[in-house]
Amino acid sequence: MTDTDWLAWRKAGITASDIARARSGRYGGRYGVVADKLGLTPPAETTDVMRRGLRWEQVIADSVATITGLHVVGEQAWCQHPDYSHHRATVDGFLSPLAEATMDDVAAGLEIKTHGANVRPAWDYWMPQVTWQMWVTGMSRTLVAAAEIDDDADELVALRLRWVTFDAFECDDLVVLADELWEHVQAETLPEPDVASALDVVKAVHAVAVDADTVDLSDMVDDLRRLDEIKAAVRAVTDERDLIEARIRDRLAAATKGVADDGWRVSLSKPALTVTAEAEAELLAARPDLGRLVLDRDRAKAEAPDLYEAARRPLGARRLTVTAPKGETR
Secondary structure, three states: OOHHHHHHHHHOOEOHHHHHHHHHOHHHHHHHHHHHHOOOOOOOOOOHHHHHHHHHHHHHHHHHHHHHOOEEEOOOEEEEOOOOOOEEEEEOEEEEOOOOOOOOOOOEEEEEEEEEOOOOOOHHHHHHHHHHHHHHHOOOEEEEEEEEEEOOOOEEEEEEEEEEEOOHHHHHHHHHHHHHHHHHHHHOOOOOOOOOOHHHHHHHHOOOOOOOOOOOOHHHHHHHHHHHHHHHHHHHHHHHHHHHHHHHHHHHOOOOEEEOHHHOEEEOOOOOOOOOHHHHHHHHHHOHHHOOOOOOHHHHHHHOHHHHHHHOOOOOOOOOOOOOOOOOOO
């Protein structure tokens, strides 16, 4: 099966990752899950964290087999609940005393995780994920193998194993959550954003502006007022922060380190080296063969306005401005 097949299969149900997002509130929470299912967000890009997980997965699996004496079988199995086919999970593997095993032979599930050095493990995300996997597969327990990786050296710092037992009461809540998500997907509606991480997803979903009637936000007056207050408070705190930082930077001057009583330490990095626009011009003057063809935007606007207009795409988030009523003071 191809990656395209796998993505289509995931999209047609509620997966362990969906439940983890919705339960933990990470990556857009419930809103993000449904928006992805409805195709309202761009495809997720492969990140360094994802590449790290794939790169270390087999090494960790081999280590688990050595430590536990159990065989890792059924890697990357696509699983569906026998009674609720839209309840789905892709498992990293199962643990079995037999190398050639059937489902009757497996003793537990296996979930492989990696995290950066000195980075707190994401148990708020992992626990609902493995609980959902056990619900789908019928496993009574899962071994979570969490590897701490030094990303700079790409070296293993520590491997920690934790057995997780199926929690039926927690699972009941997750099933209710899954049904709620699936109802939104079936109805092609979005849940109301309920976590801060949904903001970026909301911006992506509504990136395009259209001419429409003015929206009545009368039921959100309290939200508007609170947002205005928070923005004013943020500006005040930001000004104070910047003033303090300016004083510290001025005291350090050209130095890179500072100390204070009670164990306070300050470091100021050396400047990053980059090729500025002026330096780039000098380099091109010395070696014009290193240049490349780029679009002359001014000429395109003047000579091919229709083509230029058709080539424009929405980029970034639309700006939200809240204006308080006249006479209202903070």
